[in-house]
Amino acid sequence: MRIGIVCYPTFGGSGVVATELGIALAQKGHTVHFITYDRPVRLRDVEGRVFYHEVRVSDYPLFDYPPYELVLTSKLVDVAEHEGLDLIHVHYAIPHASAAWMAQRILHSRGLDIPFITTLHGTDITLVGRDPSFEPVITFSIERSNGVTAVSESLKQDTYAHFPVKRDIRVIPNFVCVDQYPSAPDPALRQRYAPNGEKLLVHISNFRPVKRVEDVVHVFRKVREHMPARLLMIGDGPERQRVENLCRQMKTCNDILFLGKITRPEDVLGSCDLFVLTSESESFGLAALEAMACSVPVVSTDTGGTPEVNIHGVSGLLSPVGDTDAMAANALEILKDGTSIARYRKGAWEQAQRFDVHNVLPRYEALYAEVLEAIKA
Ligand code: GMT
Numbered sequence: 001m002r003i004g005i006v007c008y009p010t011f012g013g014s015g016v017v018a019t020e021l022g023i024a025l026a027q028k029g030h031t032v033h034f035i036t037y038d039r040p041v042r043l044r045d046v047e048g049r050v051f052y053h054e055v056r057v058s059d060y061p062l063f064d065y066p067p068y069e070l071v072l073t074s075k076l077v078d079v080a081e082h083e084g085l086d087l088i089h090v091h092y093a094i095p096h097a098s099a100a101w102m103a104q105r106i107l108h109s110r111g112l113d114i115p116f117i118t119t120l121h122g123t124d125i126t127l128v129g130r131d132p133s134f135e136p137v138i139t140f141s142i143e144r145s146n147g148v149t150a151v152s153e154s155l156k157q158d159t160y161a162h163f164p165v166k167r168d169i170r171v172i173p174n175f176v177c178v179d180q181y182p183s184a185p186d187p188a189l190r191q192r193y194a195p196n197g198e199k200l201l202v203h204i205s206n207f208r209p210v211k212r213v214e215d216v217v218h219v220f221r222k223v224r225e226h227m228p229a230r231l232l233m234i235g236d237g238p239e240r241q242r243v244e245n246l247c248r249q250m251k252t253c254n255d256i257l258f259l260g261k262i263t264r265p266e267d268v269l270g271s272c273d274l275f276v277l278t279s280e281s282e283s284f285g286l287a288a289l290e291a292m293a294c295s296v297p298v299v300s301t302d303t304g305g306t307p308e309v310n311i312h313g314v315s316g317l318l319s320p321v322g323d324t325d326a327m328a329a330n331a332l333e334i335l336k337d338g339t340s341i342a343r344y345r346k347g348a349w350e351q352a353q354r355f356d357v358h359n360v361l362p363r364y365e366a367l368y369a370e371v372l373e374a375i376k377a
Helices: 013-027 068-083 096-109 132-144 153-162 187-193 213-224 240-249 286-293 324-335 338-354 357-376
Strands: 002-006 031-036 050-054 087-091 116-120 147-150 199-204 229-234 256-260 274-277 298-301 316-319
Touching (some): 002 013, 002 068, 002 096, 013 286, 013 357, 031 068, 068 096, 096 116, 116 132, 116 153, 147 357, 199 213, 199 286, 213 229, 213 274, 213 324, 274 286, 298 324, 316 324, 316 338, 324 338
Parallel strands (some): 002 031, 002 087, 031 050, 087 116, 116 147, 229 256
8 A cells, every 4th residue: 555644743642653653554565655844753764665755835925824734735635646645644633634635625636536544643632622713624624534543532532522523433542563662671771860779760741731740740759758769851842941940949950850852762761660641631641651661660640541551550550630649659659669560560561562563553454445445435
């Protein structure tokens, strides 16, 4: 199959999943064309079957706002026609699904009928989508997609709750290539970040308000009252400065390290003892799954799709949003002794296996086959 993938090329989970999906499809022999405004950060070639087409918006003085959706639409038409795409898969409802619909109509007028699939990732529905000004476009493009997937059952239900959408939405969860994650800590990294045998906590996010990153610092402070510990903060975003200021006020700077954006977070994750995710809302929590794939247990909030990924008492522990006392108690419960740590590490790794690419990819391929069949009929 020749598949076009549209995604945000950044460190966000939707871009990471879209990129890994394209790579996994190419590994199975499909040809994959990424169409986006920048090269996806995790993109790599697979035997000449992965291509990248940049959507470049020129800066016309006439426009107050750059017309990205229109340029994306034209690029989709161009790539579909000239690369002979069989199908387009867009990640994130806006503006990708509406651009795909417009491209589909243009292609139809030129005698080509190409289906498009929309994968809903979370903030397109739970945050951005709740802005009433987007509602008509999101509802329309979900209804008109040839196939729609959501990354969790919770996100599927949120979509029905927030939009007057009637059509079927298929849950296909996010995935990881479990083999690509380290199976044991790296002694050199442990020595660098926890030189005195401290427990190593880690958080990864885009530091947006929805992540409640300050709560991570409060959880860490409470854990450190009971055991020697250090915290690694990975990622960057609008809240980072505020969180760094909080660390300075609390005089915890020596034990909290801000590593910024990292292309291969698994290199660090694999050497940590506990992943902390304090989000207010989270459709899935890909970063938590990546931690679990490295056998790192998770202390998280019980919001959105997180409980579908982090199983309470197995891969980690869950507690209500904002309850940093409960999250710290959960962290201490997991880290209390070697037996508990080993049990949760095993539970985390086993739970990650359920989301291995080998289990999830066939579900996308089956959907592709179904929509291609339906468009021919
Ligand atoms: O978490 C973010 O703010 C980024 C966002 C994105 O679109 O990249 O992540 C969403 O999609 C990820 C991949 O499906 C999910 O793992 C995240 O849970 C989801 N984020 C939220 O729902 C807040």
